[in-house]
Amino acid sequence: xxxxxxxxxxxxxxxxxxxxxxxxxxxxxxxxxxxxxxxxxxxxxxxxxxxxxxxxxxxxxxxxxxxxxxxxxxxxxxxxxxxxxxxxxxxxxxxxxxxxxxxxxxxxxxxxxxxxxxxxxxxxxxxxxxxxxxxxxxxxxxxxxxxxxxxxxxxxxxxxxxxxxxxxxxxxxxxxxxxxxxxxxxxxxxxxxxxxxxxxxxxxxxxxxxxxxxxx
Numbered sequence: 001x002x003x004x005x006x007x008x009x010x011x012x013x014x015x016x017x018x019x020x021x022x023x024x025x026x027x028x029x030x031x032x033x034x035x036x037x038x039x040x041x042x043x044x045x046x047x048x049x050x051x052x053x054x055x056x057x058x059x060x061x062x063x064x065x066x067x068x069x070x071x072x073x074x075x076x077x078x079x080x081x082x083x084x085x086x087x088x089x090x091x092x093x094x095x096x097x098x099x100x101x102x103x104x105x106x107x108x109x110x111x112x113x114x115x116x117x118x119x120x121x122x123x124x125x126x127x128x129x130x131x132x133x134x135x136x137x138x139x140x141x142x143x144x145x146x147x148x149x150x151x152x153x154x155x156x157x158x159x160x161x162x163x164x165x166x167x168x169x170x171x172x173x174x175x176x177x178x179x180x181x182x183x184x185x186x187x188x189x190x191x192x193x194x195x196x197x198x199x200x201x202x203x204x205x206x207x208x209x210x211x212x213x214x215x216x
Contacts, residue, residue, distance in 0.1 A: 041075045048076060048084045055088025059096050059142050065089055066136070066173050070189060073174025074181040081177065085170035086163070089135075093145045093162040100149025127153045128161040135165035 041047055051072040058065050069089075073081035127148055134144040148158050180189030 044076060044080075047072070048080065051076070051081075051084040052088040052091070055085060056091040056095070058089070058092045059099075059145075064138065065092075066169075069170055069173035070177035070180070073177030074189075075177075076174075078171070078174050078178045081174035082167075082170045085174055086166050089166040089170060090159070090163050093135075093141075093166065094155070094159065096142055096145030097149035097153070097155060097158045097162075100146035100151075101155075103146075103150055127151070128157055131158060131161035132165040135162065136169050 042050070051068055054061065054063055054068050055065050065085075065088075069081065069085035072084050075081075076084065131144050131148055131153075134140045145158070145162065148161075176189050
């Protein structure tokens, strides 16, 4: 196995472990804590700050970003909810990229120049698309952010990819929350916001595992 491939596999394991360990440690307790903070909902300014802060810390907190963004849309409206969700998710993604960049610097320096160039080509070809497509996927989105930084993606490329993907997701979940509240069916919308990303993740991973891997 080529060293760049081994490096990516090791970093992928680390990237998944970072958000997974807190999830295993705290389980769904933080989910209930967030729901408790929002019942009854605080003042709009406080709620907006909570939404941005929780989503920015999503890398370390096992709180589904889809649920938080949906609640934000329900209580803040589509425009403000979308803005807060986008800001929080993008800030959290940039933190993941920075952590990956910091952790991967030493590993990348151990590669030969040819191996670094090969990894850079793969990153330019697939990296931004992978970041966009994994944005709505729990754990995988955080892992992709860490991997992007670790494998050398520039912060500009990552910000464009993550920011565009986050904008679409923030709009969809905020709109769903606003419509769900108007139709008095917010509880069902929240259930969908939790189930849909998990289902997407399962389908993508199932398809990926069934596809024969190729060497870099």
